Amino acid sequence: MTENSVKIAVRERPSKDSREKCVDFVSKCVVCDSRPFVFDQIFRSESSQVDVFTSLAAPLVAKTLEGFNSTLFAYGQSGTGKSFSMGLNPDSFGSEAMGIIPRSFEQIFENVENSGGQTISISCSFLEIYNEKAYDLFDSSNIQKPMHRPNDSVKKEIKSVKGAFQLLREAHKIRRIRSTSLNSESSRAHSIVTIHIFKDNGNGSRIKSCLNLVDLAGTEGVRKTGHQGMALTEGNHINSSLLAISKIINTLSIGMKPISFRDSVLTRVLQESFSLNCYLALLVCISSSKEDLTETKSALQFAKNAKNITMSSQLSKE
Ligand code: ADP
Ligand code: MG
Numbered sequence: 001m002t003e004n005s006v007k008i009a010v011r012e013r014p015s016k017d018s019r020e021k022c023v024d025f026v027s028k029c030v031v032c033d034s035r036p037f038v039f040d041q042i043f044r045s046e047s048s049q050v051d052v053f054t055s056l057a058a059p060l061v062a063k064t065l066e067g068f069n070s071t072l073f074a075y076g077q078s079g080t081g082k083s084f085s086m087g088l089n090p091d092s093f094g095s096e097a098m099g100i101i102p103r104s105f106e107q108i109f110e111n112v113e114n115s116g117g118q119t120i121s122i123s124c125s126f127l128e129i130y131n132e133k134a135y136d137l138f139d140s141s142n143i144q145k146p147m148h149r150p151n152d153s154v155k156k157e158i159k160s161v162k163g164a165f166q167l168l169r170e171a172h173k174i175r176r177i178r179s180t181s182l183n184s185e186s187s188r189a190h191s192i193v194t195i196h197i198f199k200d201n202g203n204g205s206r207i208k209s210c211l212n213l214v215d216l217a218g219t220e221g222v223r224k225t226g227h228q229g230m231a232l233t234e235g236n237h238i239n240s241s242l243l244a245i246s247k248i249i250n251t252l253s254i255g256m257k258p259i260s261f262r263d264s265v266l267t268r269v270l271q272e273s274f275s276l277n278c279y280l281a282l283l284v285c286i287s288s289s290k291e292d293l294t295e296t297k298s299a300l301q302f303a304k305n306a307k308n309i310t311m312s313s314q315l316s317k318e
Contacts, residue, residue: 005252005277005278005279006249006252006253006279006280006281006282006306006307007040007041007056007280007281007282008039008040008041008281008282008303008306008307009039009040009041009042009043009052009055009056009281009282009283009284010030010037010039010041010042010043010283010284010285010286010300010303011042011043011047011052011081011085011283011284011285011286012025012042012043012044012045012286012287012288013045013079013080013081013285013286013287013288014045014046015045015287015288015289016289020289020290021288021289021290022288022289022290022292022293022296022297023286023288023296025042025044028040028041028042029042030042030286030300032293032296032297032300033297035297037300037301037303037304039284041055041056045288048096049085049087049096049097049098049099049103050096052085052283053099053100053103053104056072056100056281056283057072057100057103057104057281058103058107059279060072060211060279060281061104061107061108061211062107063279064108064197064209064210064211064279065111065197065209066207066209067199067207067208067209068209068277068278068279069209069210069211069212069272069274069275069278069279070209070210070211070212070273070278070279070280070281071211071212071213071270071273071274071278071279071280072100072211072212072213072214072280072281072282072283073214073216073245073280073281073282073283074086074214074215074216074283074285075216075219075242075282075284075285075299075302075303076216076218076219076284076285076286076299077218077219077220077285077286077287077292077295077296077299078187078218078220079218079287080286080287080299081285082215082216082218082283082285083099083186083215084097084099085099085100085283085285086099086100086101086193086213086215087099087100087101087102087103088101088168088191088193088215089172090165090168090169090172093165093168093169094165100213101168101193101213102161102164102165102168104195104211104213105158105161105164105165105195106161108122108195108197109122109160109161109164115199117201117202118199118200118201118202119199119200119202120197120198120199120200121157121197121198122157122158122159122164122195122196122197122198123155123156123157123158123195123196123198124138124155124156124158124164124167124193124194124195124196125138125153125154125155125156125192125193125194125196126138126153126167126168126171126191126192126193126194127147127150127153127191127192127194127269128175128178128189128190128191128192129150129189129190129192129241129265129266129269130179130182130184130188130189130190131184131233131234131237132237132241132264132265133146133147133265134146134147134150134153134265134269135147135178136153136154137171137174137175137178138153138154138155138156138167138171139154140170140174143177143178143181144178144181144182150268150269151268151269151271151272153194155196168193175191184234187217187218188217188218188234188238189217190214190215190216190217190241190266191214191215192212192213192214192215192266192269192270193212193213193214194210194211194212194213195210195211195213196208196209196210197209197210197211210272212270212273214266214270216242216245217238217241217242218238219238219242219295219298219299219302220295237264240263240264241263241264241265241266241267242302243263244260244261244263244264244266244267245264245266245267246302246305246306247260247263248261248267248274249280249282249306249307250305250306250307252274252276252278253280253306253307255276257274257275257276258274261274282303282306284299284300284302284303285299286299286300
């Protein structure tokens with residue numbers, strides 16, 4: 001694992017109000033409240049979905065196809081473009097606004113078509129974690145029932161991009177029914193789409209790898225716990241899983257293998273993907289509106305901490 005295998009990027013949501021901004025952009029640096037934050041990649045508000053996919057996600061998809069487990073997280077306050085960037089809304093499929101998840105399927109199936117003598121099978125699972133309980137969006141018979149074992153998700157085999165889009169459409173419907181029936185806003189749940197790849201080269205060599213595409217719960221739960229409409233437990237659960245993720249990214253970014261996965265359901269579900277030779281990307285979505293200064297500053301700080309090379313990050317508790 002090299003430091004290069006963890007990439008941190010920031011994406012600015014297009015602003016409704018261009019007059020007052022709480023951030024400035026200088027080269028690969030975001031300046032917020034007079035403090036500079038440096039990241040691997042910065043996507044200004046005018047960046048397209050293709051730009052974000054090509055620079056940040058496509059290299060991870062390529063690594064997954066080579067056999068390395070990879071994970072991409074979208075992090076940030078609600079309304080900053082996490083779901084837009086990830087592409088969970090089926091209305092965007094096939095359009096310019098299509099996001100990372102459907103584009104990843106396109107890249108993978110392009111590879112399958114050009115794979116020569118190899119046998120490649122693709123399957124997918126789709127979970128949502130709400131209040132520390134995992135729900136399987138591919139298990140339509142148990143929409144409201146949390147899973148007993150979050151690692152035993154339904155894996156649906158996928159034969160084409162069209163088939164992938166159809167599955168995501170069905171899961172999207174279930175997601176809406178589930179969130180209505182449990183009275184949970186989707187912004188308070190983590191959504192995890194996992195694409196499993198199995199390659200058989202025909203000469204005895206086999207490769208198994210997966211790509212996790214994670215749309216994290218809105219971070220306002222972290223600081224505004226107890227704020228209007230947000231239950232204290234919801235905020236605490238979101239807080240503890242984001243903290244657990246940050247610890248793991250931090251440990252991997254210094255080339256160490258994380259040892260503590262028990263802090264949250266999210267890290268337990270993703271545990272198998274976090275090996276020493278895995279690849280990670282964090283897309284931090286921010287608003288540059290002045291009224292979002294506190295949330296934006298805190299998201300930038302989270303991103304900075306995620307790749308901070310400090311000794312304290314190695315002392316993960318077990
Ligand atoms: P989040 O998932 O972080 O809560 P959303 O992805 O739902 O936020 O984005 C909030 C709104 O802003 C949506 O209507 C979305 O389509 C729009 N939006 C976010 N980012 C962009 C962007 N880069 N370009 C165009 N519209 C965007
Ligand atoms: Mg969202």
